[in-house]
Every structure is written in structure tokens, then in C-alpha cells.
Amino acid sequence: MIHQPPVHFLGKTLTGQPVQKQVRKLKDLDNIFLDQAAFSAADMNRVVYEVFSYLPVDEGTEGGLFFGMTHLYPGTVGQEFYMTKGHFHTIENRAEYYWCVEGEGMLLMMDKHRNTWAEQMQPGSLHYIDGYTAHRVANTGGGILSFGACWPSDAGHDYATIVKNGFSRRLLSVEGKPALV
Numbered sequence: 001m002i003h004q005p006p007v008h009f010l011g012k013t014l015t016g017q018p019v020q021k022q023v024r025k026l027k028d029l030d031n032i033f034l035d036q037a038a039f040s041a042a043d044m045n046r047v048v049y050e051v052f053s054y055l056p057v058d059e060g061t062e063g064g065l066f067f068g069m070t071h072l073y074p075g076t077v078g079q080e081f082y083m084t085k086g087h088f089h090t091i092e093n094r095a096e097y098y099w100c101v102e103g104e105g106m107l108l109m110m111d112k113h114r115n116t117w118a119e120q121m122q123p124g125s126l127h128y129i130d131g132y133t134a135h136r137v138a139n140t141g142g143g144i145l146s147f148g149a150c151w152p153s154d155a156g157h158d159y160a161t162i163v164k165n166g167f168s169r170r171l172l173s174v175e176g177k178p179a180l181v
């Protein structure tokens with residue numbers, strides 16, 4: 001039997017059934033940004049990023065894979081660029097790929113010893129995120145940053161550790177340029 005694939009990935013657009021869309025607004029990113037005064041003054045309904053996910057198996061399936069496209073909008077809160085929430089995986093050894101399709105950004109990674117480093121994202125850049133490594137993406141450009149992700153369906157998301165302790169370094173906009181401080 002020949003099947004038509006249910007989902008299509010054209011440029012930065014993922015369409016078909018079953019693609020799920022998740023929207024993250026500023027109000028979903030509480031305790032992420034350094035400048036709490038700037039955060040409180042901002043419009044909480046501002047969309048920061050959208051994630052289109054293809055989840056062909058149940059969450060938690062060992063051996064399965066998930067696929068997602070994230071569109072992260074440009075903007076800042078205080079001196080920080082709009083960024084994703086960031087997470088470790090609940091099953092800590094699970095790795096992931098990110099790849100950039102459009103825009104300019106920075107992938108922040110932090111290991112279990114809280115060493116933090118960054119990789120530059122530009123169209124075509126491919127990023128291997130090892131297990132035990134927290135990951136977060138910041139949009140450092142003037143347009144949308146679109147990136148793909150592929151991760152194990154049993155990885156899970158541990159957001160709480162990042163909300164509580166953050167990354168050990170922050171990516172700030174210093175004279176319009178990204179600086180890891």
C-alpha cells in the first residue's frame with residue numbers, strides 16, 4: 001500500500017493532520033526575564049513564539065520521535081531578547097536536534113554543572129543538543145526566527161528547574177549586539 005504522508009514541511013511551514021499549534025505569550029514566560037519591571041510593564045498578551053508540532057505517537061512512547069517548528073518573534077524585555085522558556089528533558093539523557101530555517105538567533109545550552117555556552121543560529125545551522133543539557137533559543141535579529149526541532153517522544157520537558165534557577169549566563173543586547181554575560 002502506498003500512503004500519502006499526513007504532514008508536509010514546506011519552507012518553515014508545517015501543515016496537515018495532526019499538527020498541533022501551541023502559542024506562548026509573555027504571560028507564559030513569567031520569571032524568565034531578568035528585568036522584572038520591564039516585564040511587568042509589557043503587554044502580557046504579546047505573542048512571543050508559536051510551536052507547530054507533529055506528534056505521531058503518544059507522549060512518553062519509548063523509541064518514538066517528535067518534530068516541531070518554532071516561530072520566535074523579534075523583541076526585547078529590558079536588555080534581553082525574546083526567547084523560549086528553555087528546559088532540560090525529564091528523562092535527562094535524551095538528546096535533540098534544532099536547526100535554523102530563517103532569521104538570526106542564539107541557542108543557549110547549559111550542562112548539569114551549570115556551564116553555559118551559546119551557538120549562533122542562522123539559516124542552515126544544525127545544532128545537536130546532548131542529553132543532560134538545558135536549551136533555550138533567543139531571537140537576536142529583526143525578523144522572525146524559525147527553527148525546527150526533533151526530539152524523543154519520551155524526553156518530556158522539565159521547565160521548573162530553569163524557572164527556579166535560570167541559566168548561569170544571560171544573553172543581553174549590548175549596543176544592539178548579543179553578549180553572553
Ligand SMILES: O=P(O)(O)OC[C@H]1O[C@](O)(CO)[C@@H](O)[C@@H]1O
Binds near residue numbers: 070085096135151157
Ligand atoms: O519548550 P520550549 O522551551 O518552550 O521551547 C520550544 C521548542 O522546544 C521544544 O519544546 C522541543 O525541545 C519544541 O516543542 C519547540 O521547538
Ligand SMILES: [Fe+2]
Binds near residue numbers: 087089096135151
Ligand atoms: Fe527539548
